[in-house]
Amino acid sequence: MTRTILVTGGARSGKSHIAEARTLDLGRPAVYIATAQAFDSEMEARIAEHQARRGPEWITHSEPLDLVGALRVTDGRPRLVDCLTLWLTNLMLGGHDWRAAGRALIAALPEQRAPVVFVTNELGAGIVPENRLAREFRDAAGLLNQWVAAAAEEVTLAVCGLPLKVK
Amino acid sequence: MTRTILVTGGARSGKSHIAEARTLDLGRPAVYIATAQAFDSEMEARIAEHQARRGPEWITHSEPLDLVGALRVTDGRPRLVDCLTLWLTNLMLGGHDWRAAGRALIAALPEQRAPVVFVTNELGAGIVPENRLAREFRDAAGLLNQWVAAAAEEVTLAVCGLPLKVK
Amino acid sequence: MTRTILVTGGARSGKSHIAEARTLDLGRPAVYIATAQAFDSEMEARIAEHQARRGPEWITHSEPLDLVGALRVTDGRPRLVDCLTLWLTNLMLGGHDWRAAGRALIAALPEQRAPVVFVTNELGAGIVPENRLAREFRDAAGLLNQWVAAAAEEVTLAVCGLPLKVK
Numbered sequence: 001m002t003r004t005i006l007v008t009g010g011a012r013s014g015k016s017h018i019a020e021a022r023t024l025d026l027g028r029p030a031v032y033i034a035t036a037q038a039f040d041s042e043m044e045a046r047i048a049e050h051q052a053r054r055g056p057e058w059i060t061h062s063e064p065l066d067l068v069g070a071l072r073v074t075d076g077r078p079r080l081v082d083c084l085t086l087w088l089t090n091l092m093l094g095g096h097d098w099r100a101a102g103r104a105l106i107a108a109l110p111e112q113r114a115p116v117v118f119v120t121n122e123l124g125a126g127i128v129p130e131n132r133l134a135r136e137f138r139d140a141a142g143l144l145n146q147w148v149a150a151a152a153e154e155v156t157l158a159v160c161g162l163p164l165k166v167k
Numbered sequence: 168m169t170r171t172i173l174v175t176g177g178a179r180s181g182k183s184h185i186a187e188a189r190t191l192d193l194g195r196p197a198v199y200i201a202t203a204q205a206f207d208s209e210m211e212a213r214i215a216e217h218q219a220r221r222g223p224e225w226i227t228h229s230e231p232l233d234l235v236g237a238l239r240v241t242d243g244r245p246r247l248v249d250c251l252t253l254w255l256t257n258l259m260l261g262g263h264d265w266r267a268a269g270r271a272l273i274a275a276l277p278e279q280r281a282p283v284v285f286v287t288n289e290l291g292a293g294i295v296p297e298n299r300l301a302r303e304f305r306d307a308a309g310l311l312n313q314w315v316a317a318a319a320e321e322v323t324l325a326v327c328g329l330p331l332k333v334k
Numbered sequence: 335m336t337r338t339i340l341v342t343g344g345a346r347s348g349k350s351h352i353a354e355a356r357t358l359d360l361g362r363p364a365v366y367i368a369t370a371q372a373f374d375s376e377m378e379a380r381i382a383e384h385q386a387r388r389g390p391e392w393i394t395h396s397e398p399l400d401l402v403g404a405l406r407v408t409d410g411r412p413r414l415v416d417c418l419t420l421w422l423t424n425l426m427l428g429g430h431d432w433r434a435a436g437r438a439l440i441a442a443l444p445e446q447r448a449p450v451v452f453v454t455n456e457l458g459a460g461i462v463p464e465n466r467l468a469r470e471f472r473d474a475a476g477l478l479n480q481w482v483a484a485a486a487e488e489v490t491l492a493v494c495g496l497p498l499k500v501k
Contacts, residue, residue, distance in 0.1 A: 008493065011305055012291050012308070013292075013313075123345075124344030125293060125459035126458075126463075127471070127472055134294050141346070142348075150495060157498070159322070160175055160316035164324070166494065177458030178458030178472055178476055179473050179476020181476075209469075290459070290460065292344065326483075326500045327479040327500065328479070
């Protein structure tokens with residue numbers, strides 16, 4: 001049985017939509033684990049838009065930091081984590097050790113008894129950012145993506161809303 | 168018969184070249200619909216370079232805004248629209264409703280009696296821009312790409328000048 | 335026999351790791367041609383990290399500018415050039431003619447008697463940089479990637495540490 005799935009893509013590449021459809025393929029209702037925290041009105045609007053698009057087939061949990069804990073609440077239902085990049089943002093802004101948190105997440109994946117679909121972002125295909133923090137974040141996000149992709153049975157790149165199979 | 172084709176890619180990924188070859192495969196001469204407007208000398212140089220590369224097999228039309236109107240001028244010849252991202256720029260800078268214009272373009276595609284090849288840009292795979300307008304433009308460009316890709320029979324991602332089949 | 339291989343990808347996409355594995359597949363020990371120059375401590379740290387990951391199966395040469403000369407030192411061993419983007423940076427910062435250097439590199443490829451694996455970066459899939467020099471560098475990097483990809487028998491895009499076959 002497919003256990004861990006990663007859907008990656010740039011901003012507005014349709015990755016959330018692809019990941020939602022893939023999760024519901026695996027069972028309904030499904031659990032939506034939102035890592036987003038609304039720091040400003042732009043973020044609030046984006047979260048509201050995502051929630052409005054999802055229908056009643058979703059049980060929503062909000063968890064900005066403790067993903068391993070959030071994955072315990074399941075009852076055999078498939079889980080969608082949207083997204084790893086915001087989780088990393090929350091970890092770094094909160095002064096947490098993102099490498100330790102990432103390793104703990106990877107270590108928890110083989111114990112899962114229901115599928116987990118992760119959404120993440122491609123951040124590294126633009127020009128090198130002048131801002132040092134932006135470079136560090138980009139590096140961390142890329143490494144986290146590699147770790148999850150290595151552990152995943154299925155990896156998909158979203159391009160213009162379409163899925164491109166990577167693994 | 169293949170009707171709508173989308174070729175996407177980053178800057179200098181060879182997407183225009185791939186789209187031109189694909190269009191000429193579908194019929195010669197072909198119609199080139201240029202959405203570019205030269206606002207500065209850098210843009211002028213790029214437009215001139217693109218024109219110089221195209222040979223006498225192209226009938227060039229310039230149309231910064233009314234793509235649906237431009238697509239009516241055809242006589243059965245394949246059309247290349249280069250590119251959707253500049254079209255979106257023109258719409259937004261001119262204060263037009265880009266969502267309405269995008270929907271009208273999608274609605275006009277099934278009526279086409281000759282193929283249309285669209286070139287567009289991947290803008291969303293870099294770090295999140297600090298500039299709010301840049302984020303809004305990136306979001307709009309991503310959505311427009313998704314709409315056209317959903318309507319297209321064929322979608323190609325240009326990577327280092329090479330075509331990668333997405334749909 | 336496969337002669338020229340290109341591995342491209344965004345920052346932290348795992349491209350160096352994929353290219354190293356591919357090079358060692360072609361013969362051991364292999365020659366590592368490093369184009370990096372440490373201008374600051376961040377760069378030094380990254381170079382040291384890359385070196386530490388490579389084992390004793392690598393013979394390392396440092397060559398920031400004369401890649402054609404560096405490729406002569408071989409004895410039939412496969413060569414890994416990491417990376418083209420830093421080579422381009424060195425050429426441009428040093429006031430050299432990067433187009434001439436790029437053409438000379440392409441011209442030297444058919445003479446190679448052992449495989450060459452190039453690593454390069456995807457830089458063009460973010461928002462258009464406001465900085466003109468950044469745009470010029472992005473354009474040059476994209477063109478160089480196209481030239482090498484056209485000459486290569488094998489082109490791979492790294493996504494989340496995984497190889498996606500392009501050619």
